[in-house]
Amino acid sequence: SGLKTVMLAAQAIRVGDGNLFVAGGMESMSRAPYLVPGRTGELRFGNAQLTDALLLDGLWDPFEDWGMGNAAEFIAQKYEVTRLAMDEYALASHQKTAAAQDNGRFTEEIVPVEIIGRKGKVSIFDADETFRRDTSLEALSKLKPAFQKDGKVTAGNAPGLNDGAAALVVASRTKADQLGIKPIARVIGYDQAAVQPKYIFDAPSQAIPKLLDKIGWQLSEVDLIELNEAFAAQILANGIALAELGWDWDKVNVNGGAIALGHPIGASGARTLVTLIYALQDRGLKRGIAALCLGGAEAVAMAIEMEPA
Template sequence: DAIAIAARAIKAGEANLVIAGGVESMSRAPYVMGKSDNAFGRSQKIEDTTMGWRFINPKLKELYGVDTMPQTAENVAEQFNVNRADQDQFALVSQQRTASAQAKGFFSKEIVAVEIPQRKGDAVVIDTDEHPRASTTLEALSKLKPVVKADGTVTAGNASGINDGAAALLIASDDAVQAYNLKPRAKIIASTAVGVEPRIMGFAPAPAIKKLLKQANLTLEQMDVIELNEAFAAQALAVTRDLGLPDNSDKVNPNGGAIALGHPLGASGARLVTTALNQLEQTGGRYALCSMCIGVGQGIALIIERV
């Protein structure tokens, strides 16, 4: 949403040059303790914020429940009939596509290497995502136990990883481009956000994409690449099927997605747009659509055009 906010600020004349993006350290996500529900109460609840809620509003819990992210994925799998075999196959394709993209050096144009000084010897250089598992097989994925319930379908293998990451883009007005002698790579066409029931938050990109295409007067067929956040195979498949796309479409996450690369929450939106632009530039495409689900039932989508 940071990119969309930056674009709106520029259109409104409130800014002309904005760095938009985010950072997330899921490996350091804190445990939090909220205040008691009652004045001077002594009840204390500790919540793990890695994949769940931070401060739960009791009223919201009464209305919609407070399912964790894996639980919402299980809800989506059940409601939209996404079986375990299809989820595992989707996860395998994500890993395979990422492995292929890494081998070709696809991501090198969008990764800034990080040097970690050592007490002795040369610094360690991190310039490749560490989460992908190129050796993953369908057999190995099928042996993993469900994480939500015994007869569930969501596993660690068909879900995105718990990762650290950061991403940012420079958003500029036409005046800023001229003033600072910048070279534009793409322009933001439109963005939108929607809401669905929190318990099926992973499905939210589907209505967001439909709303956005209508808003931009464009069609899904005009999109040369679609970057979907791929939090869970269950929700990604539910979304693509609702849009009428085949499973594992070549247009959707052609270089793999979050199941392989990881999903550092605050950084994922900017990462999706960066990867989409990278794909457009390497293939000569024109339009890219980026969309992701967000906790508590939100869905966001954005279209860019290569220039």
């Protein structure tokens, strides 16, 4: 997880193993290879079946022997999340992302990249591509279940397969002062949780309360939350599980989330934290939590506070 790298950087600073780090993550899902199992072992000659590395390494649970979409179906059933609720949430994610891009809310958090075309023409890549400003509840409702014949999870209420990267500079205050760098935000604390593999999408609802207890915050004291949208089923289930703590949907993913922006799995944790920082800054708010689930049926969560402007 890209968020775990930030946690590791903060830990290293706190124990004196360093004072300045670049932490983050990347994923190129479009260029994930196909594997030939046994090529250097029993298979010495002849044909072989290719294995999708993206599915095998990133999107498959070997314990339950099912894909992440099946895990999303499982959590939807556990929390009685309806297909309509999932589609409505997905629509809202796209709409919030479109509005955020139109209003320039992503400008500060994106580093433009120059792309050189085949004929040498240079274009500037500075905006996310995958959100659909023209989608509708009607269009989403017509999509067929993607993982189970009678299921609720579709391509519309799940994130896309994306390429992406995100990074942050993590430094001790002493080092930042030494370099003349004004910090944007401060890491208050972090925690993690692990659950049984089939309950992977329950993990964020375990990690967030652990973090709150650790740092002495109430959920009502948090101004904004960035919780990765692995699936609409997952984030809706997490909201139900955390309702008794005062979960407020108006504070969650205010600029949309992975259903609209995409979920390049190695980058998403760092991306949620970057987005959280700039969303807080843009709105003049102070406290935030970034969280997401990750491989091994785990989740990580981090609390930050913005530094005075």
